[in-house]
Amino acid sequence: MAATRKIFVLDTSVILYDHNALNNFQEHDVAIPIQVLEELDNMKGGNETRNFEARGFIRMIDQLSRKKLINQWVHLKGQLKGKFKVILADKPKRMDAEKIFGNNKFDHQIINAALVLMEENPGKQVVLVSKDICLRLKAKALNLPAEDYETGKIKNVDELYTGKTTCKVNSDTLIDSLKNGTAVSPESLLLDHPGANQFYILKHNRKKALAFYNKGAHTLEPVSANPVFRIKPRNPEQAFALHALANPDIGLVSIQGNAGTGKTLLALASALEQRRNYRQIYITRPVIPLSNREIGFLPGDAKSKTDPFLAPIWDNLRFIKEQYSDDPKTMEKIDELIATEKIAIAPLAFIRGRTLTKIFFIVDEAQNLTPHEIKTIISRAGEHTKIIFTGDIYQIDTPYLDAESNGLSYLIENVKNHSRYAHITLQRGERSELANLANELL
DSSP: OGGGOEEEEEOHHHHHHOTTGGGOSTTSEEEEEHHHHHHHHHHSSSSSHHHHHHHHHHHHHHHHTTTSOTTSOEEOSSTTOOEEEEEOOOOOSSOOHHHHHOSSOHHHHHHHHHHHHHHHOTTSEEEEEOSOHHHHHHHHHTTOOEEOOOTTOOSOGGGOOOSEEEEEOSOHHHHHHHHTTOOBOGGGSOOOOSSSSEEEEEEETTEEEEEEEETTTTEEEEOOOOOBTTBOOOSHHHHHHHHHHHOTTOOEEEEEEOTTSOHHHHHHHHHHHTGGGSSEEEEEEOOOOBTTBOGGGSSSSHHHHHHHHHHHHHHHHHHHHHTTTTOHHHHHHHHHHHHTTSEEEEEGGGGTTOOBOSEEEEEOSGGGSOHHHHHHHHHTBOTTOEEEEEEOTTOOOSTTOOTTTSHHHHHHHHHTTOTTEEEEEEOSOOSOHHHHHHHHHO
16 A cells, blocks of 8 residues: 555645545645645635635644644554655755745745655656646656545536437327326336436327326326426426425425526416415525626625626526516515515625525525535535535636536536435426527527
8 A cells, every 4th residue: 555655736726615625635745835824814715615615724723733743744643544744845856946936926835745756766756746737747848747636526428317208108198198297107007217306308299297296195297387486497307496485395496508598487377376385585606706806806895796796597587587577576575585584695605604494495506516515505505505506517617616616516426315405406498489599509
């Protein structure tokens, strides 16, 4: 084992993605450049997830360093764990990243720290681990092995669970029963259930029926295409989404799909339809800074700063209101729900520390969250709360996430077998022909 043991050098981006990363390298040793601690110190204040990750890691290092000097190798707790060390500032004797790339960036000092370790440990492989692609490329240019942080990544995302299966059946009677609104026993059908709860498009000759396999009840339930709050599903997948959103036995729903497939609109319409069942409807999305600038540079109060980021949610709510142009009372009711904060729209950071009890909670653009953020949100759920995550795993706006490492992919893959969870992937755009053209051809 000693011959194959490696030294992994962690970049700041890895810690901000997962503050517990230190413990995920099995028997291998882990080193942290002192510059990483400096960057984390600059990020420890605030209410964003990265601030919590920074503080969590700093506390962990504090525990490790009690009665020990962490500029020397320290054994990590647990069986088959390696050692840990903070690397102090130093210059490599041969290749100097600061001379090659410039000396005004912590990134180049972090590369140098790893290069020093390579010189000090010729018998071990030293690997720089970073979520930053450019940093990895610079390291490789200097013959320093570099890898992405793999923990939590989902392989083969093109084969990610879709929640839906199309299959043929050999009975018109079954199709007719489902179309008449009658649940049927799945015993006679050879149905594959990739997840605990599964949607089906069942076909026989020219007949077709939409169904939902409910694992808890072990029944095949009919899925209707009826409108919800005057939003009519335009394809089977949208009908499946509305069914999951309305199902009281399902506490956690994810809806994945390209732009224009109706993810947010369906979730909002369903929330309004069920508004009497919940204390509050809460719609949120992560705030992604523009050009890496924080929202603080925007003028105005907190609402003025965050409204531009939340505009797509308001657009969907406005569209729903327009469906009731012939019903002023309902339009006024929606305005009243907003004014009294029965419907609340706010950035995700604003829910920190809250317990979400009896809330219909929609998290839009969930692909911009880390797996740890997804877990944190779900852990806030109190009694009678329903949580919906919507997003497109191929449209990510944060620099250190991709289709494999984002929280939405992680959720879909890891929770698909739970009886309180349902997922559907929307594939057909319904926004407009131009939007479909962009998705399909550009």
